[in-house]
Amino acid sequence: MVLAKRATLISPSLTLGITAKVNQLCSQGIDVIGFGAGEPDFDTPVYIKEEAIRALNSGFTKYTATSGIKELKEAIIAKFQRDNRLVYTPEEIIVSCGAKHSLYNAIQVLCEKGDEAILASPYWNSYLEMIKLSGAKPVIIKTKEKDGFKILPEALQQKISPKTKLLILNSPSNPTGTVYTPVEIKALGRIIADNNIMTISDEIYEKLIYSDVVPVSLASLSDKLKSLTLVINGVSKTYAMTGWRIGYAAGSKEIIKAMTNLQDHSTSNPVSFVQKAAVVALNGPQNELETMRQEFKKRRDYMVARVNSLKGLSCLNPDGAFYVFANVKKLFNKNIKGLEVKDSLSLAECWLNEARVAVVPGAAFGADNYVRFSYATSFEKIKTGLDRIETLINKYY
Ligand code: PMP
Numbered sequence: 013m014v015l016a017k018r019a020t021l022i023s024p025s026l027t028l029g030i031t032a033k034v035n036q037l038c039s040q041g042i043d044v045i046g047f048g049a050g051e052p053d054f055d056t057p058v059y060i061k062e063e064a065i066r067a068l069n070s071g072f073t074k075y076t077a078t079s080g081i082k083e084l085k086e087a088i089i090a091k092f093q094r095d096n097r098l099v100y101t102p103e104e105i106i107v108s109c110g111a112k113h114s115l116y117n118a119i120q121v122l123c124e125k126g127d128e129a130i131l132a133s134p135y136w137n138s139y140l141e142m143i144k145l146s147g148a149k150p151v152i153i154k155t156k157e158k159d160g161f162k163i164l165p166e167a168l169q170q171k172i173s174p175k176t177k178l179l180i181l182n183s184p185s186n187p188t189g190t191v192y193t194p195v196e197i198k199a200l201g202r203i204i205a206d207n208n209i210m211t212i213s214d215e216i217y218e219k220l221i222y223s224d225v226v227p228v229s230l231a232s233l234s235d236k237l238k239s240l241t242l243v244i245n246g247v248s249k250t251y252a253m254t255g256w257r258i259g260y261a262a263g264s265k266e267i268i269k270a271m272t273n274l275q276d277h278s279t280s281n282p283v284s285f286v287q288k289a290a291v292v293a294l295n296g297p298q299n300e301l302e303t304m305r306q307e308f309k310k311r312r313d314y315m316v317a318r319v320n321s322l323k324g325l326s327c328l329n330p331d332g333a334f335y336v337f338a339n340v341k342k343l344f345n346k347n348i349k350g351l352e353v354k355d356s357l358s359l360a361e362c363w364l365n366e367a368r369v370a371v372v373p374g375a376a377f378g379a380d381n382y383v384r385f386s387y388a389t390s391f392e393k394i395k396t397g398l399d400r401i402e403t404l405i406n407k408y409y
């Protein structure tokens with residue numbers, strides 16, 4: 013059998029793979045602390061679950077419009093008005109099976125062979141693979157730790173060419189937790205507008221910010237930027253609904269129509285009764301969000317302090333999302349029980365074998381001197397996991 017070339021270009025997702033591996037080891041009774049999963053460990057709020065059950069019991073189990081039911085689009089429109097001062101019509105909204113699905117559809121309808129798509133490294137792994145799948149060439153802006161892993165305006169300007177078709181912005185960012193200030197977004201916005209660059213603004217971690225930065229959506233800065241921006245968001249991270257698979261995009265009618273046509277021939281609508289639950293998530297009480305955010309902040313503070321106290325590790329204090337991106341370069345060039353620890357992959361392997369701790373190697377995000385810790389896990393597990401790494405480091409370094 014010969015696979016299509018595009019299938020051979022795609023790497024498996026390390027972020028999903030690590031989580032699967034931890035689950036497999038735990039099911040075999042092996043005690044592993046997983047810092048891999050990029051998903052809240054909290055349960056979905058009860059009132060959201062109850063709405064899904066109600067919708068199921070009432071027989072809301074048929075196909076819906078591909079781009080989402082009217083009430084959900086209205087709830088999304090209200091969310092954009094409330095949180096981002098953005099006004100959209102239903103034709104400018106699509107609901108997909110997760111934000112990942114909206115991103116995939118968007119990149120497929122925008123990019124093709126001969127195009128260039130700009131993204132910052134460290135990047136979320138799926139952006140790169142989606143760009144490759146579209147046939148376009150990924151053009152990477154290597155951001156630096158000393159710049160807070162932010163794209164500097166001059167670096168963006170330098171990467172723009174006549175072939176530039178798309179830019180991807182992600183704030184708060186996965187994997188670094190970087191949050192751009194409104195001033196920084198405005199500076200990038202000027203370049204985007206001057207060069208007419210279509211931009212995807214992935215705002216999925218919008219509600220998980222621990223500093224006093226008030227997030228501003230690129231699309232809200234001017235009419236021109238609104239027309240150039242496709243905003244991506246979803247319920248996975250905000251409402252602890254990762255498994256429910258609801259994400260959405262807002263942008264020009266033309267792009268949303270093309271994404272809907274593509275979705276028509278792949279998944280059709282996102283699950284009918286889950287859409288009803290998403291309406292309640294967006295329109296319902298938002299107080300549980302604050303409880304979750306406060307808990308994440310406590311864990312972040314603890315994890316950042318501990319990571320920086322460990323020999324050979326250092327990290328910035330991330331303002332958002334639920335990841336700590338730790339520099340581990342000083343731990344390389346060491347043989348531990350026959351394993352040559354020489355990069356982020358071998359270090360992650362060593363920690364899993366010798367300390368029973370799982371992290372995502374920075375290589376997955378185009379930054380091999382780093383590993384990603386997710387603090388979307390209990391305080392006790394964070395403490396135990398870091399204790400184990402400390403013991404291992406004290407023993408071998
Ligand atoms: N964007 C970023 C930056 C993410 O980390 C994730 C996490 N999965 C997604 C999009 C997709 O989220 P989902 O498909 O669960 O809505």
Ligand code: GLU
Pocket residue numbers: 025027028048049050051112138186
């Ligand atoms: N986005 C999360 C992560 O980076 C979930 C896994 C995924 O969708 O890749 O871990």
